[in-house]
Amino acid sequence: MRKIKRCLKSYRYGISDSIRGEEEFKILTMGNIQDGKVLIPKTGSLESVPESLILEYGDLLFNRTNSLELVGKVGFFRGSKEDKVSFASYLVRLKANEVNFAEII
Numbered sequence: 001m002r003k004i005k006r007c008l009k010s011y012r013y014g015i016s017d018s019i020r021g022e023e024e025f026k027i028l029t030m031g032n033i034q035d036g037k038v039l040i041p042k043t044g045s046l047e048s049v050p051e052s053l054i055l056e057y058g059d060l061l062f063n064r065t066n067s068l069e070l071v072g073k074v075g076f077f078r079g080s081k082e083d084k085v086s087f088a089s090y091l092v093r094l095k096a097n098e099v100n101f102a103e104i105i
Helices: none
Strands: 008-013 025-028 060-063 074-076 085-087 091-096
Touching: none
Parallel strands: 025 085
Antiparallel strands: 008 091, 060 074, 060 091
């Protein structure tokens, strides 16, 4: 067993920009986290996103706000940087330090 802060390399809040139509970078919302998985949205995107906010395989997304049913909802991102996916500001991305979340989930 370890304290969670010892397992994390970093954590970061997502983008607070208004999501538009069919741009290059897809933006995840709470509805894209289901049963521990991250589903890449078909709509809702932005033209550009800071490099540091593009998701990579193994990123864990955590919902930090909203209703009791949704707070704490977690999903594992199995895509890659090439998928050009980022996340909304009410989600937090956790990056593992030593622990491989893929082996845990």
